[in-house]
Amino acid sequence: MVDIWLSDDHELGIASLEVPVAVDFKDIETSLEAYRKLLLIRTFEETLEALFAKGKIPGFVHTYIGQEAIAVGVCTNLRTDDYVTSTHRGHGHAIAKGIDLNGLMAEVFGKVTGICKGRGGSMHVADFSKGILGANGIVAAGTVIAAGAGLSIQTREEDQVVICFFGDGGINKGTVHEAMNFCSVKKLPVVFVCENNQYAQFTSRKLTTSVSDLSVRGVAYGMSTESVDGNNLVEVVEVSRRAIDNAREGLGPTLVVADTYRFGGHYVGDPQAYRSEDEVNESRRRDPLLLFENYLELHGLADSDRFELEKETISKLVNKAVMFAEQSDYPEAHTATDYVFTDLIEGRQ
Numbered sequence: 635m636v637d638i639w640l641s642d643d644h645e646l647g648i649a650s651l652e653v654p655v656a657v658d659f660k661d662i663e664t665s666l667e668a669y670r671k672l673l674l675i676r677t678f679e680e681t682l683e684a685l686f687a688k689g690k691i692p693g694f695v696h697t698y699i700g701q702e703a704i705a706v707g708v709c710t711n712l713r714t715d716d717y718v719t720s721t722h723r724g725h726g727h728a729i730a731k732g733i734d735l736n737g738l739m740a741e742v743f744g745k746v747t748g749i750c751k752g753r754g755g756s757m758h759v760a761d762f763s764k765g766i767l768g769a770n771g772i773v774a775a776g777t778v779i780a781a782g783a784g785l786s787i788q789t790r791e792e793d794q795v796v797i798c799f800f801g802d803g804g805i806n807k808g809t810v811h812e813a814m815n816f817c818s819v820k821k822l823p824v825v826f827v828c829e830n831n832q833y834a835q836f837t838s839r840k841l842t843t844s845v846s847d848l849s850v851r852g853v854a855y856g857m858s859t860e861s862v863d864g865n866n867l868v869e870v871v872e873v874s875r876r877a878i879d880n881a882r883e884g885l886g887p888t889l890v891v892a893d894t895y896r897f898g899g900h901y902v903g904d905p906q907a908y909r910s911e912d913e914v915n916e917s918r919r920r921d922p923l924l925l926f927e928n929y930l931e932l933h934g935l936a937d938s939d940r941f942e943l944e945k946e947t948i949s950k951l952v953n954k955a956v957m958f959a960e961q962s963d964y965p966e967a968h969t970a971t972d973y974v975f976t977d978l979i980e981g982r983q
């Protein structure tokens with residue numbers, strides 16, 4: 635048992651995968667679809683690490699490696715017209731919500747064919763047509779955007795939901811207090827998913843946060859709360875579905891705390907002097923991809939040959955996206971302010 639990142643009630647090992655689920659993860663296509671999404675995020679991020687080292691990516695890159703089961707598990711329960719708000723570590727959320735892969739890659743490269751025409755880059759990827767309201771370089775800013783989107787849904791009397799992904803560092807921000815209180819008092823259809831990856835930049839959660847069980851923060855706002863092993867895809871699907879169903883039915887927001895571990899540094903190139911290699915290696919024993927492979931094997935849904943086949947297919951997809959991005963142009967300098975303001979605002983000026 636390691637206590638570096640698991641909440642007290644989360645056991646180590648594959649026994650915890652034996653969770654009864656409503657999504658039919660005994661169905662081979664459903665399971666493989668989820669596996670492909672996990673792989674897609676992992677491969678996308680590992681490819682970016684290599685490209686960043688070659689100097690091909692402008693700015694900073696924060697990878698989602700180790701946390702994939704949270705985005706995939708939660709988004710498995712969503713419709714295209716549901717919304718997600720994201721963070722600076724947002725590629726996984728966007729992929730899980732169905733963003734176009736070429737458009738995402740080109741955006742991270744800052745190319746004109748990017749999903750935001752190269753204006754956003756890694757930390758500001760958005761695609762409103764898929765309900766992706768934006769990655770965000772401002773920690774926890776997505777929480778108040780989620781509250782606004784929730785209020786919009788309630789005002790329109792629709793049954794969409796908003797998922798607000800944010801980090802354990804973010805949970806100490808004042809905006810979280812405002813957003814959670816507002817969503818709770820208004821019973822807005824928002825699910826706050828706190829990805830507890832144990833670090834905020836270079837500082838352990840234990841040094842910055844007054845409680846070890848982050849879900850108590852939701853109790854303070856009169857919200858439902860859930861805790862889940864964020865590396866266990868099947869469990870994330872099940873727990874987040876309860877919260878999403880409740881939100882859709884008008885029962886108000888839930889705080890879901892998903893315990894996980896950030897395998898990479900805070901950003902690509904982070905020397906990581908604040909943690910030991912042993913700690914990182916220990917956490918990799920509970921790699922969400924390995925756990926889900928164990929699950930698939932245990933239930934006779936796939937074997938190592940199948941895993942290899944899927945990995946090859948996904949690698950090809952990501953390589954094609956890299957080629958697309960590399961062959962695309964950068965925006966021309968004189969267009970820098972195009973697409974930055976909405977017509978609405980321009981119309982008012």
Ligand SMILES: Cc1ncc(C[n+]2csc(CCOP(=O)(O)OP(=O)(O)O)c2C)c(N)n1
Nearest residue numbers: 723771772773801802803804831833834835
């Ligand atoms: C408002 C604000 N304060 C500080 C920063 C600097 N900063 C960038 S990432 C980060 C840590 C965020 O930690 P967490 O929310 O746990 O997300 P993680 O990086 O672990 O995914 C900080 C403090 C920022 N971008 N925005």
